Amino acid sequence: MKTAVCPGSFDPVTNGHLDIIKRTSKMMDKVIVAVLYNPSKNPLFSVEERITLLREVTKDIPNIEIDCFSGLLVDYVKEKRINAIVKGLRAVSDFEYEFQMALMNKKLNPEVETIFMMTSSEFSYLSSSIIKETFKFKGCIDGLVPDKVKKALEKKYE
Ligand code: PNS
Numbered sequence: 001m002k003t004a005v006c007p008g009s010f011d012p013v014t015n016g017h018l019d020i021i022k023r024t025s026k027m028m029d030k031v032i033v034a035v036l037y038n039p040s041k042n043p044l045f046s047v048e049e050r051i052t053l054l055r056e057v058t059k060d061i062p063n064i065e066i067d068c069f070s071g072l073l074v075d076y077v078k079e080k081r082i083n084a085i086v087k088g089l090r091a092v093s094d095f096e097y098e099f100q101m102a103l104m105n106k107k108l109n110p111e112v113e114t115i116f117m118m119t120s121s122e123f124s125y126l127s128s129s130i131i132k133e134t135f136k137f138k139g140c141i142d143g144l145v146p147d148k149v150k151k152a153l154e155k156k157y158e
Contacts, residue, residue: 004028004086004115007073010035010050011043012149013057014131016123020088021058023117030063032080037070044132044156057146074109085114090124 004024010017010033025031033054037047045053047068054066069076077085085105087098102114119126126144135141135153142150 001029002083003030003032003081004084005032005034005073005077005080005082006086007034007036007069007076009038009041009043009128010054011041011045011128012050012131012145012152013054014123014126014128014145014149015143016088016090016119016126018057018146019120019123020086020117021064022061024086025061025063028063028084030065031061031086032065032067032082033058034073034076035066035068037068045152049152053146053149053152056148072108074105074112077112078109083113085112087114087116088119089116090119090126 004027006017006021006024008017021031021033035047035050035054043050051066051068058064058066073085076082085102087102089095089098098116105112105114123144131141131145132153135150136157141153145153
């Protein structure tokens with residue numbers, strides 16, 4: 001049984017994240033989407049809200065589990081007996097940071113593998129931050145996030 005983790009902040013989940021999660025679920029027996037609990041960041045959505053949104057927008061994927069973690073990702077990977085970390089790569093700008101993290105994770109635990117998946121081109125410019133900023137100033141985000149996420153953003157900025 002091969003299990004992958006898609007870790008991230010997911011503040012909030014975008015169609016770019018969903019693209020990577022769905023494609024990973026087709027390659028692996030099980031995919032765990034793990035939300036980082038990081039109190040030092042100042043997120044728009046609480047971890048509980050992010051988990052609820054993720055559960056709603058992935059409910060049609062049978063082999064998925066939504067969870068959260070704190071501390072080091074490699075410790076979570078070991079605890080859950082995960083075979084691979086799957087990260088989406090959008091552009092060259094992502095590469096440097098992702099490469100650094102993958103190597104550090106490998107140093108911390110040589111058994112941990114990181115797999116990079118190229119994002120689909122239509123989502124290559126997308127991030128949770130760009131969605132929040134665009135929405136805050138009343139820009140159109142249709143097609144970039146699931147409807148449930150758009151509704152949750154509307155509620156936040158009511
Ligand atoms: O969606 P994000 O914010 O780009 O996700 C980053 C995340 C959560 C994957 C990364 O920050 C992470 O793995 N954090 C946990 C702490 C850790 O293990 N850091 C790596 C050591 S270099």
